[in-house]
Amino acid sequence: MMAATAAVDEAVASRAAAPRVVSPWNPANAVTASRYLTLPPLWWAIDHGYHQYATLFILICALLDKLDGLAARIFDCRSTFGELFDAITDGICYGFGLILVAAYGWAPVVPVVFVIALGLFNTGLRGVYLRRAGRAVNYKSYAMERIVAYTGYLIGFATSGMEVRFFYWAFMPVMLVIVLHDAKRMLVDPIPGPTPAPTARAVS
Amino acid sequence: MTLVPDGMFKLLISLITGVVAGAWTIHDLVLLARLRGANRRDSLVGDQRFGYVMGIVIGMIGVVGTLIFMRSNGVL
Numbered sequence: 001m002m003a004a005t006a007a008v009d010e011a012v013a014s015r016a017a018a019p020r021v022v023s024p025w026n027p028a029n030a031v032t033a034s035r036y037l038t039l040p041p042l043w044w045a046i047d048h049g050y051h052q053y054a055t056l057f058i059l060i061c062a063l064l065d066k067l068d069g070l071a072a073r074i075f076d077c078r079s080t081f082g083e084l085f086d087a088i089t090d091g092i093c094y095g096f097g098l099i100l101v102a103a104y105g106w107a108p109v110v111p112v113v114f115v116i117a118l119g120l121f122n123t124g125l126r127g128v129y130l131r132r133a134g135r136a137v138n139y140k141s142y143a144m145e146r147i148v149a150y151t152g153y154l155i156g157f158a159t160s161g162m163e164v165r166f167f168y169w170a171f172m173p174v175m176l177v178i179v180l181h182d183a184k185r186m187l188v189d190p191i192p193g194p195t196p197a198p199t200a201r202a203v204s
Numbered sequence: 205m206t207l208v209p210d211g212m213f214k215l216l217i218s219l220i221t222g223v224v225a226g227a228w229t230i231h232d233l234v235l236l237a238r239l240r241g242a243n244r245r246d247s248l249v250g251d252q253r254f255g256y257v258m259g260i261v262i263g264m265i266g267v268v269g270t271l272i273f274m275r276s277n278g279v280l
Contacts, residue, residue, distance in 0.1 A: 050205050050206075052207045052208065053205065056207065141251060141255065142251055142254070142255020142259075143251075143255040144255075145255065146255060146258055146259045146262055147262070149262075150262050153266070160217045162217055162270075162273050163269045163270075166268075167265070171265075174265070185251065189247060192248075
């Protein structure tokens with residue numbers, strides 16, 4: 001009897017110590033992936049000069065960006081892959097949107113090229129940070145989260161014709177400061193240790 | 205091809221941008237105020253503080269841009 005109890009305790013303890021595996025096929029990642037579906041209609045609307053429809057599609061894309069985090073919390077399916085997939089999707093969707101509005105003359109080209117160049121530079125820095133850390137780690141930056149949201153808005157400002165020059169030129173110095181700040185953190189500052197995996201409460 | 209009349213569209217985007225930018229500014233101001241007693245040497249706290257300050261700057265840009273747009277388009 002004692003041996004059986006000990007075996008059960010051991011099994012519970014080993015399950016608690018093992019990191020929780022989350023399938024990549026989860027509701028949060030499905031919401032993230034669905035953002036790509038807004039890109040063809042966005043292109044169609046811009047190509048036909050339908051400003052209101054283009055604004056609607058980029059708004060849907062931005063709302064889905066907020067919903068995937070919510071879905072991850074509700075369905076308890078947060079994962080490093082999900083965070084990475086979300087970041088890549090942000091880059092592709094907003095990069096595609098920015099190139100579209102600049103190509104069709106709805107936004108000034110210089111700030112768009114600047115934003116995309118800094119975005120690529122930041123992605124490179126993340127790669128260096130990963131190599132420095134030597135493990136799968138998601139670099140979190142509160143300022144970068146905010147500037148990414150602003151990037152989504154930039155496309156909306158262009159599609160709706162809302163103070164385009166003001167918002168695009170004001171964006172540049174803010175993004176430059178944030179990228180420089182993050183560059184220092186990723187290249188110079190010490191890397192925080194791994195976050196301990198959540199463990200079940202001790203079985204009494 | 206439009207979804208709503210032009211005037212209504214301008215009012216809607218002004219409201220959405222203005223409300224989100226204003227709420228964003230207040231949200232990050234509150235979060236920044238909560239960090240007042242936190243350890244300044246902690247790198248996480250430093251990153252949070254910088255992020256909230258940038259959030260406030262971005263929110264202010266949103267509010268100012270919305271006001272300029274509303275004035276120049278007769279929405280205000």
